[in-house]
Amino acid sequence: MASRKRLSPEESRLAALEAARTLLIETGPQSITLKAVGARVGRTHANLLHHFGSAAGLQKALAAHLATNVCEAIAVAVRASRAGQGSPRQVVDLAFDAFDKEGAGALASWMILTGNEDALTPIVETIHQLVDEIAPEEAETHEEIMRVHQETLALVLIAMGDALIGAALARSLGLPETAARDRAEQMLTTSMAGFTPPG
Incomplete structure (x- = not known):
């Protein structure tokens, strides 16, 4: 019988x-338990307790993992857009897909409903770091920096709300299902144009 590959603690x-992320996408946040994740990766309950402390700790770590991956992708897209190699729509789609297709919106809602609000802290902190990192060099004044923060807040809130009720609300208002993404794209396009250095 082949022996199981020994993984480092980080691996x-x-x-x-990654197993928790797959469960989140496939069956929703309520399925992210230490037992379910352990079964997916062939690890014991005790092994996962060592890494995460509890199911709530696992959810918090997953939130941070998702936020880091998404923010790294958004940072790349923003830089590409500024270099003329991408578009504001790509940035918007990454943010919206993170909350919708990747399950971050459902996870955040579940954590709030189950009293695990502090698990949102890593998401908030990671987004804050992203904003500080990608804020245009042209944003030198306090007012300009605050504008970048306000627009990031709006983008995240729109993406979160769209993941939860966007499609149903858009249909009820007679709007296309992409209406929230379209609005966010318009906001981001205007913002980026406002920071274009003078020629």
């Missing part, structure tokens, strides 16, 4: 987070 933790 084991990452495998568990």
